[in-house]
Amino acid sequence: MSELNQKAVAKYQNNFLKEVEERVEDGEWVSMCMQCGVCAGSCPLGPHWEHSPQKIFRMIMAGKRDEVLTSDSVWMCTSCYSCIVRCPRKLPITHIMHGIAHYAHRLGVAPKGQPTRELASVFWKNLVKTGRVNELKFSLAVYFKDGFSQGIKNLLGMQGIALGLVKAKRLNPMEIIGGHKCKDVGGIQKMLAKAKEIEDRRQGYTS
Amino acid sequence: MAKKNYAFYPGCSSQKGASASNFVPSIGVMCDKLDIQLNEIPDWNCCSASIGYGEGGQLSRLVLNARNLALVEQNMPGQDLVSGCPACWLATRETAEKLSEVDSLMADTNEALKEAGLNFKGTVKARHLVEVLIEDVGFDAMKAPVVKPLEGMKIAGYVGCQTNRPFGIAGESFENPQYLDKMIETVGAEAATGYEQKITCCGGALAFSEPEKSQKQIRDIVESAYDHGADMIVTPCQLCQANVEIYQSEINKKKGTKLAMPVVYYSQLMTVAYGGNAKQAGLDGNILRPQKLLDIATK
Numbered sequence: 402m403s404e405l406n407q408k409a410v411a412k413y414q415n416n417f418l419k420e421v422e423e424r425v426e427d428g429e430w431v432s433m434c435m436q437c438g439v440c441a442g443s444c445p446l447g448p449h450w451e452h453s454p455q456k457i458f459r460m461i462m463a464g465k466r467d468e469v470l471t472s473d474s475v476w477m478c479t480s481c482y483s484c485i486v487r488c489p490r491k492l493p494i495t496h497i498m499h500g501i502a503h504y505a506h507r508l509g510v511a512p513k514g515q516p517t518r519e520l521a522s523v524f525w526k527n528l529v530k531t532g533r534v535n536e537l538k539f540s541l542a543v544y545f546k547d548g549f550s551q552g553i554k555n556l557l558g559m560q561g562i563a564l565g566l567v568k569a570k571r572l573n574p575m576e577i578i579g580g581h582k583c584k585d586v587g588g589i590q591k592m593l594a595k596a597k598e599i600e601d602r603r604q605g606y607t608s
Numbered sequence: 609m610a611k612k613n614y615a616f617y618p619g620c621s622s623q624k625g626a627s628a629s630n631f632v633p634s635i636g637v638m639c640d641k642l643d644i645q646l647n648e649i650p651d652w653n654c655c656s657a658s659i660g661y662g663e664g665g666q667l668s669r670l671v672l673n674a675r676n677l678a679l680v681e682q683n684m685p686g687q688d689l690v691s692g693c694p695a696c697w698l699a700t701r702e703t704a705e706k707l708s709e710v711d712s713l714m715a716d717t718n719e720a721l722k723e724a725g726l727n728f729k730g731t732v733k734a735r736h737l738v739e740v741l742i743e744d745v746g747f748d749a750m751k752a753p754v755v756k757p758l759e760g761m762k763i764a765g766y767v768g769c770q771t772n773r774p775f776g777i778a779g780e781s782f783e784n785p786q787y788l789d790k791m792i793e794t795v796g797a798e799a800a801t802g803y804e805q806k807i808t809c810c811g812g813a814l815a816f817s818e819p820e821k822s823q824k825q826i827r828d829i830v831e832s833a834y835d836h837g838a839d840m841i842v843t844p845c846q847l848c849q850a851n852v853e854i855y856q857s858e859i860n861k862k863k864g865t866k867l868a869m870p871v872v873y874y875s876q877l878m879t880v881a882y883g884g885n886a887k888q889a890g891l892d893g894n895i896l897r898p899q900k901l902l903d904i905a906t907k
Binding site: 477479482593 | 629651670769812822892
């Protein structure tokens with residue numbers, strides 16, 4: 402168990418709802434859920450996940466900490482915002498799902514190898530490097546995340562699509578050596594480091 | 609008529625050589641004819657998109673977007689920030705609204721922004737290019753420059769998610785928005801009005817991480833367009849365009865289907881209808897050739 406997670410368990414004891422309310426983005430909305438299930442029926446990936454937002458909210462209220470934080474389901478959000486616009490009580494469900502996923506990731510307890518979790522990390526590292534997303538390096542990092550030979554297999558599987566994009570000038574092989582970037586990359590990186598420092602302090606991760 | 613000025617936020621996917629690189633050329637003729645002047649925000653950065661939340665905390669994501677807003681406030685006073693990309697628009701607008709609602713987040717954001725030599729007061733509005741067309745230009749003015757009506761074309765208006773939710777276009781329904789169909793009709797084409805997949809999610813960023821699940825969504829979106837007799841799909845979203853267009857060949861390979869439905873931007877329709885050529889409309893960037901539109905463009 403990570404140190405951050407141990408500290409969180411010690412701090413909140415068995416009150417997981419309070420932990421979510423204080424530490425998860427928009428978590429203070431969770432107890433407003435009236436269990437109607439409209440979010441569950443609205444989710445495009447609904448058939449593929451074990452815990453709908455409705456279930457996740459109930460599990461939080463019931464103190465099912467491990468089950469919620471290790472759930473694969475909170476990583477299946479496509480950010481379509483259907484749940485948000487349909488929720489009769491206007492809970493910002495998309496944001497809460499993102500918030501739970503981020504919190505679980507931050508504590509180091511999110512499911513290992515979850516493909517969207519890995520994608521999200523690769524994406525963030527990519528954008529922080531230059532201030533803008535380098536689509537070529539991003540795609541390559543995703544394909545090669547499970548090692549070199551799997552990466553080559555993934556690439557060969559996608560070569561038709563990739564060649565089509567290159568031909569249409571929508572994928573530039575030269576992006577591998579440089580590519581688009583912000584002029585003030587230094588300032589952006591310092592700004593993000595400061596934001597993380599403030600957020601860690603506010604969340605009580607650091608004193 | 610004097611041109612209306614806007615601070616333009618192209619977004620990463622619209623850069624040269626990126627997946628939506630034909631979008632920016634395709635809005636040139638359209639904006640010119642409609643007296644819209646887009647001024648690129650100097651040194652804009654990524655909005656963190658809809659997948660940034662995994663690694664990036666709330667404040668980090670707010671700060672990224674606040675930097676763009678601050679750049680507009682400082683360098684382009686009085687101009688609205690306008691993006692053609694729904695994800696950029698959504699993230700920027702969420703940030704502007706959140707910061708105006710929560711004083712502590714505004715204070716924290718500015719503490720971080722100081723590291724990049726910036727400050728945000730909260731005076732900039734974030735808008736989508738489609739909002740500018742509908743609210744500032746209007747359908748009548750959008751129709752005026754049409755010299756080549758897109759007659760004989762039936763088009764499925766695929767609005768997708770983030771242009772439509774959670775903000776959407778003022779006065780439109782989340783469940784059955786009408787504006788895209790109206791834009792199709794404005795340029796002289798026929799809208800596939802019963803197209804029930806118009807707001808279905810294409811999988812978004814999960815097209816990468818959950819290909820099977822996303823391709824099921826894409827197949828529904830494309831097959832319904834065929835069922836409605838559409839010649840092509842039109843969308844306002846860069847990621848929808850890419851996902852729905854490029855994965856059709858994958859679906860064909862796996863499922864034995866023969867999908868080849870072109871997917872274009874509304875701006876490509878308008879450019880051709882306004883007399884622009886195929887290159888100006890960015891049609892060279894389409895992988896599935898929109899033949900009927902090309903025919904009109906080269907006529």
